[in-house]
Amino acid sequence: MIKETFKQAVQNVLSNKVRTFLTMLGIIIGVMAVIVIVGLGNGMTHMMQDFYSDMGSDILAVNIMTASTRSVEVNDVYRIINEKPEYYKGLSPIASVGGDTLRVAGEKYRRTYISGVNEDYTTINNYKVAKGRGIQYTDLIDNKNICVIGDYVDRKIFGGNGLGSTLKVGASEYRIVGVLEGRSRPAAQYEGGNDDIVLIPYTTLMSVNNTSSVSQYYVVLQDADHSDEAQEYMQKSIKKLVSKDDYVYVQSLSAAMAQMSSMINVMVGVLTAIAGISLLVGGIGIMNIMLVSVTERTREIGIRKALGAQESTILTQFVVEAGVTSALGGCLGIVLGYVVSAIINQILPYILTDITLNVTPSAGAAAIAVGISCGIGVLFGFLPARRAASLNPIEALRYD
Template structure:
């Protein structure tokens, strides 16, 4: 008997008991649907994390002030970085594409009768947009001469336009920041909210020297952080080592002493978060996969019942020339067909559930923009695993059927 005839006979046998077949595959449907949903949502979470770190900048490296010691006592939060550090990192580290000093401040922005408190007010360098991989929608950005002259110019994010200017073109307008007049020279390209819902466009950028001297009133050259962009992702480690080496030399840190700065590679943070989401996805998928085992046991039980019910049929087929391997193949095919049907239905339901869950997440948390991910490899693995379940749990009933004695089978009532 050829394979096509065996498949036809197996399908005919399954169609005789549609309700029993439907109940048999229910466990497989639930298992595959659960695994597909969890894997899709987990992969969406990983992409969201990676995407959020991409919005921070291109191959971003952060240099932050560390702790200093005075008289053997640790002094936390000391201003240990300067704008000269930022400039030299960009000039003397070959694998650094760009660097920018960053000075934070807070205050109120006033235009006419309107006022607004931006989420972020930053003093930055002329290469800040390169580091952050941010474009301008209109106008221009300040340059090195603006940094040197403490120019009172600024670039604003999209959120400030309706809050302050309504229909007025902001370019060229004078605003007051903590009672210091600034001229708007540019508008940043819209970025939207990040993964925690913070508006990235609610920002004002100014020359760091202007912020430090005119707003913060500091006579020192200290900055709060230095943002650095490596030339490529593959050069991140080399760039980090070059920055460390330069800073240790500039700050005269002796071997064995604790540096007064910290260099953080955001790629490592993104990979760590991706590993966490991946591990959680794997664990939840394993838990959901238990229902596949339950479904497999159900298939085995039903196939054993089917073998018992069809003992006389098996005897007749053997009496007219069917071999044991034909019987084995028939019952294996029935088991695999049950599992694969359940796998396909579960895959469709799981895909729909993952899309629906993602839509709900984005609906109730608009700032997240959780990506919809339908994993083709996961779908292939799900169907293959369903077939494997059918083979594994269907082999024993099929083997039992193939070993029946034809005379005893014909006598069976």
């Protein structure tokens, strides 16, 4: 009986393809939107995890933006960590390049991450040297024009033979003395990931580039359990060195990751709820078309009841039809969602030139969206089904 009811429901749904498609359109758009939005949220989460994945929870990120002529020197930050050896283990200054880009053989590479660091930066970030050597303390003292490159830069730009070659950042030329091991996981290999980097001694970068400055530090903690105390002490100590108008922000990377995850989840939740309105509109469309179907098939319902069909049978028939319509729309929405996600992934690299973001659809989200769409179809189809089941067979047979 169930098989026959379902078979008849499919036949009735497909008997008017155009009307059925227009009825399902709200469900299709709603499911597609949910899949794309959740996929976008997954992509943002993966991008953030890739950024923080190889760095421990025992790192403080210190950002200093000075609005006055008074500035915080690297030696000031070293003095602060030396005052509290029970809190801090070491640090690495990070100097920005002031807008200069990497150039090799006259070609520019704008997406490569270039920064000035000290000899501890690779250890703090869990990089390992695959070829040559890393940045050494003597390189900082002597302001040597040397650099260390990531595995991606070595492979894609120098064909795996970057060691000993030269590259230019701005007007200055640097000799490559080391190549780092690749560490980007396959899922993170959107471009070069964490391996698309060039590291230069920060003292050299600041001496040859007047626009370079150290505004960020990575500070290693002795114990992650005391990160709150270490964070508070660092913030208070640096604020004593700057004016009240300057910006000082100290945060542990684990806290930053948790905060960003929370923000992404809230944003995705709000957008998903907005997309869910399309599912509600689709449910209203299904209810509307089922009411029309009941009116069109009034005589058929009367004949079936006159032949002995029970109200539960009529009710089940129309509820199943509503469920089939919404389920079919949900399946089409899944297909469209994955297609749209693939198209967006092809377009995003041309729009977001500085970051790489992939829309990653979730099978779980797709299943939930289809389940909700089926539930909405059954819910909104129940009222028309109830109306059909309660028709008086005599009045139904007289209906023309």
